[in-house]
Amino acid sequence: MNESATVSTDRPDGFVRVQAALAQARHPYAPQWLEVAARTSQEAADALGVSLGQIAKSVVFKRKSDEAAVLVITSGDKRVDEKKLAPHTGALGRADADYVKARTGFSIGGVSPLGFAPAADASLPLLFVDQELFRFDVIWAAAGHPNGVFQMSPAELAALTGAPVIDVVQA
Template sequence: MDEQLQQRPEGFIRVAQALAAQGHPHAPRYLEVAARTAQEAADALGVTVGQIAKSVIFKSRTEGRAVLVVASGDRRVDEKKVSALVGPVGRADADFVKAQTGFSIGGVSPVAHANPPLTLIDRELFRFDEIWAAAGHPNGVFKLSPQQLTALTGAPVADVVQQP
């Protein structure tokens, strides 16, 4: 591990290692500013908010496990659509998110979770050739395509957002 990476937060390192292990061509970037929201990330990267692949964690009401929805930053996840696909879900608090994923809210990556979540990918991300996802810390991001996202996560693509 290079010296610069060693100085980064644990979640960022975990994501960097997972991406490298899967042969992902883009190492994560550590931004000078925190990007806890899709808008903050888009502003920092100079891209549209829709190109931000935001991670939204729900809690399965039947299994108690994390359900991760990776959605386009300009869309709102529809909890009813998610529940129709995976069973009843509810909102997850910060402690649940940290315990299940190993990441804090604002830095939840679609990969390298402490406990693998049930994952769904928003089909609206496929409007873009290039998207950006969180890399395990509010200052961390990485570039990928929607196709690479499905390959990295093994997750199905679904209609999980409210119509604009």
């Protein structure tokens, strides 16, 4: 049986949602539960023994025109350049922890690129994948909780999310 086909319910809700989304997509790798919380890209890289760039970090913004959530998945060693992102989204502002939780269903440090909780207004975040992730064969993303991660290739990330791949990092 495919390891990702089994969904455990003895973990936090966010982790279970990501686990179910990966199983439904027939993703070949089930999420892993780390013994330590990895709230930052560096903590995740250290826990996994991989380079910082292999961590697919989630950065959430709030679009100023309508307060829609914008989620960018980029390499842990890069910073998002809001000026490069603005042509795709419009003007952006910072998203605080309460906003991130309300719009994604995940707490900061565990925001996954899939498995979002149904938001009160039923709108999903606008999602973008940064092209810098394609420097790596294997990347790791948060799986709905600071202790949860899952692996994939950058191409699998784009396919799983349906997100456009764009250049949005600082030079």
